[in-house]
Amino acid sequence: MGLYVSRVWRWYEPILAEPQQPGCSAGPSIARGSRKRKRSSWDIHRSLSQVVNIHQVFGIIYGKKRKLSSKYTYQTLFLGGKDSDIKVRALGRIWSLHKSFLCQSRYFANILKDTWKERHNDIIQLEIKNEDIDLRSLDFVLGSLYRDEDLPLKPLRIPRVLAAACLLEVEDVIRQCNDTMKKTINMKTVCSYYLAAETYRLNSVKTRCLDWILCNLMTHPNVRLYKQIDIKIMYLLVSSSDLLVLPKEINLYTTLKGWVFLYFNPGWKGSVDRLSASANSWLNKHMECIDDITFLESEEGLVFQPVFKQLRFQHIICDLASTTILEQDRLIPLEWLTPVYKQQWLTLLQAQQNRKIGPRTINEKELEGCSMRCGTRISREGTYSWKWSGCRFSFPLHIIFTNRNIIFKQNYQQYDSSTCLKQIQNVVFRITLVCFDADGKVTFSRTTGHKIITFENNQEKSVMELDSNSISFPLYIFFNFLFVSLANTGNL
Numbered sequence: 001m002g003l004y005v006s007r008v009w010r011w012y013e014p015i016l017a018e019p020q021q022p023g024c025s026a027g028p029s030i031a032r033g034s035r036k037r038k039r040s041s042w043d044i045h046r047s048l049s050q051v052v053n054i055h056q057v058f059g060i061i062y063g064k065k066r067k068l069s070s071k072y073t074y075q076t077l078f079l080g081g082k083d084s085d086i087k088v089r090a091l092g093r094i095w096s097l098h099k100s101f102l103c104q105s106r107y108f109a110n111i112l113k114d115t116w117k118e119r120h121n122d123i124i125q126l127e128i129k130n131e132d133i134d135l136r137s138l139d140f141v142l143g144s145l146y147r148d149e150d151l152p153l154k155p156l157r158i159p160r161v162l163a164a165a166c167l168l169e170v171e172d173v174i175r176q177c178n179d180t181m182k183k184t185i186n187m188k189t190v191c192s193y194y195l196a197a198e199t200y201r202l203n204s205v206k207t208r209c210l211d212w213i214l215c216n217l218m219t220h221p222n223v224r225l226y227k228q229i230d231i232k233i234m235y236l237l238v239s240s241s242d243l244l245v246l247p248k249e250i251n252l253y254t255t256l257k258g259w260v261f262l263y264f265n266p267g268w269k270g271s272v273d274r275l276s277a278s279a280n281s282w283l284n285k286h287m288e289c290i291d292d293i294t295f296l297e298s299e300e301g302l303v304f305q306p307v308f309k310q311l312r313f314q315h316i317i318c319d320l321a322s323t324t325i326l327e328q329d330r331l332i333p334l335e336w337l338t339p340v341y342k343q344q345w346l347t348l349l350q351a352q353q354n355r356k357i358g359p360r361t362i363n364e365k366e367l368e369g370c371s372m373r374c375g376t377r378i379s380r381e382g383t384y385s386w387k388w389s390g391c392r393f394s395f396p397l398h399i400i401f402t403n404r405n406i407i408f409k410q411n412y413q414q415y416d417s418s419t420c421l422k423q424i425q426n427v428v429f430r431i432t433l434v435c436f437d438a439d440g441k442v443t444f445s446r447t448t449g450h451k452i453i454t455f456e457n458n459q460e461k462s463v464m465e466l467d468s469n470s471i472s473f474p475l476y477i478f479f480n481f482l483f484v485s486l487a488n489t490g491n492l
Contacts, residue, residue, distance in 0.1 A: 070148040077101070078146040086112075088142070090126035091135050101145045106169035132163035132196075141165050141173050150176050155184040159196035166200045174200075181205045185212050186439045187220070191228035213237060216440045218246040218255060219377075219476055221272045226259045231307060234259065239310040244434065244478045245373035248388055249315040250322040252373075256311070257283065257331065260304055280329075287330050295331045308332065313340045315372045347484050358426030359485045362450050367428065367482055375478035397427070401477065404466040406431060410458045425455045428482040431464050435472055444471055450480075 076082050081096030088095045088102075102108040111124060128138070137160035144151055150172075153161060158177050165173035181193050182205060190209050197205035213229070216222075217237055229237075237243055238252065245252050254276055261279035262268060270278055287295060295301040296308060308331075317323045317340060326332055350357055359366070374388050383402040400407040410425070429451060435444035448464055455461070 070146075074143060074146045078143050085122070087123045088126065089123055090128055090138060091133075093135060093139075094123075095139075095142055097142065104145050104170065104172075106171075108168065128167070130163055130167065132160050133167060134160055137161045137164040141168055141170055144170060144173050153177070153180055155180065155189050156192075158184075158189075159192050162196050162200055162202075174202075178202050178205060182208055185209055185441070187216070187222055187225050191225070191230075191233065194233060195230075210236060211242075212440065214240060214243050215434060215436070215442055217243065218251065218375075219244055219434075219436065220440050221255070221275075223262065223268075223270070223272050223275060226255075226275075227262050227266055229259065231303060235307050235310065238307055239369075241368045241371055241373065241480055243373060244375055244432070244476065246375045246377070246476070246478075248374040249312050249372070250319070250325065253311055253316065253326070256304075256308060257329070260301075264300070283329060283331065290330075294333050295329075297333055301331075309336070312370065312373070313337060314344055314370070317341065317344060350484065357424075357484065358454075359428050359452065359482055360426060362428055362452055363482075363485065364450075366485065367430075367450055367480065371428075371430075371480040371482045373478070373480055375476060378473060378475045378477065380473050397481075399479070404468055404471070405462055406464040406466075406477070407460060407462050408453065408455075409460040410455050425483075426452060427455065428452045429463070430480040432478040432480075433466070433471065434476045434478070435474070436476070446470075 077084075077098060078101075084096035084098060086097050086099050086102060088097055099112055103112060108124070137157065140151060140153075140157075140161050141164040153176060158181055161173065162177040165177060181189075181197065181202070185193060185208060190212050194206055194209035194213075197203070197209060210233075213225075213233065214237060216225070234256070238256070243252075258275040258279045261275070261282050265282065268278065283295065286300075290298055296305050313326075313332075313336065316326065317337065326337065372388075376384075376386060378384060378401065381404075384400070386399045387397070388399075396410060398409040400409060408427075408429075430448055432447045433445065434442055437443050446466075451463070453461060453463065
């Protein structure tokens with residue numbers, strides 16, 4: 001007569017949580033430390049046949065393992081099933097195992113603690129409904145109970161192994177997955193790692209994955225990556241002020257169009273250079289069949305509305321070409337843009353008629369949701385300058401990179417005095433510098449943090465000096481700007 005256990009892993013359990021900081025609630029956590037497992041010493045001077053006679057010589061202690069030859073134990077006891085006293089049946093396979101080793105799993109320890117001496121309970125049958133767990137991942141986790149050192153773990157297999165380790169509550173394997181995931185985040189693994197880390201509460205892995213995508217979404221565009229990003233992840237990316245936008249907000253809109261196209265055409269195999277043209281062609285044909293409404297108002301488009309609402313349209317409509325794209329695509333509902341046009345008109349009036357404009361203080365909420373995001377790539381040492389269209393609308397800011405120094409400069413003489421009067425201007429900004437390796441991993445990062453600066457009468461100010469020994473090329477430079485406070489325009 002066997003012992004039947006049905007287990008469906010759908011949500012979090014305490015063993016899966018990251019270690020808590022002092023003051024948080026206590027509970028089991030992922031083991032830390034070296035890759036060599038720490039085990040208690042056992043002075044056993046018996047033959048192997050005596051050692052595995054657990055009913056006579058072994059006192060069960062969760063998390064303890066006999067100090068046997070790891071390779072011999074794995075091959076003879078796990079693979080060979082010698083002297084097995086318990087069987088595990090799952091996914092159409094039977095493993096001949098040993099209670100003394102199974103009890104390193106908190107899951108099996110709880111099952112066996114009350115049936116240890118009952119010989120008729122010699123089979124544990126698991127009904128596994130978690131589709132992420134397959135035979136290979138379950139075999140890996142069971143085999144790990146017979147090894148003192150970590151078994152080799154392939155990155156693409158980690159989400160399945162993690163699912164099995166969490167089901168059986170094997171902390172050593174959870175720790176191994178946690179450590180390996182942090183070291184192997186790349187274009188192929190990042191999305192599957194994020195979803196696995198979210199499901200099984202590996203919070204530090206989840207954070208690192210999101211940070212990786214924030215840095216690489218636009219700096220290293222990739223069709224495979226876009227296909228793997230789900231709606232929830234994309235919402236988090238587009239809404240974040242930490243997203244490295246390259247070169248400006250309209251390009252993020254274009255990226256989202258390509259992402260939507262791939263959502264409906266997952267078999268598309270073109271290059272990233274062809275993605276925009278294919279997305280535009282697909283959207284145009286799709287909209288020929290839709291009258292009177294935009295794509296996001298259609299049945300197919302409703303699910304994407306939360307993502308597109310996070311775009312910062314106030315920094316797109318400052319440019320005529322970008323505004324024309326929005327109008328012609330018929331993707332964005334027009335009622336979304338109407339209040340944005342009003343807000344920008346009030347901003348222009350404020351710039352014309354007030355002597356002193358711009359934020360008086362650093363408002364974190366406004367920075368997170370409203371700051372202008374833009375960036376550029378510098379391939380080699382030299383002198384460079386940029387004038388983004390969003391800056392030109394209310395404040396003609398000229399940005400210069402020279403001699404590893406970043407300079408902000410007013411440039412009123414290039415603009416009509418009827419729209420840009422000489423005045424005092426406050427600007428809140430943040431500069432972020434980033435270098436990457438071939439896998440998209442950040443090798444260098446530096447930021448100014450959020451700062452406020454005041455300009456008057458065509459002033460030129462150095463805002464960031466770089467150490468020539470700390471950076472390399474290509475170098476990516478990203479900016480967050482806030483030129484006007486929403487509180488000011490709201491009172492007009």
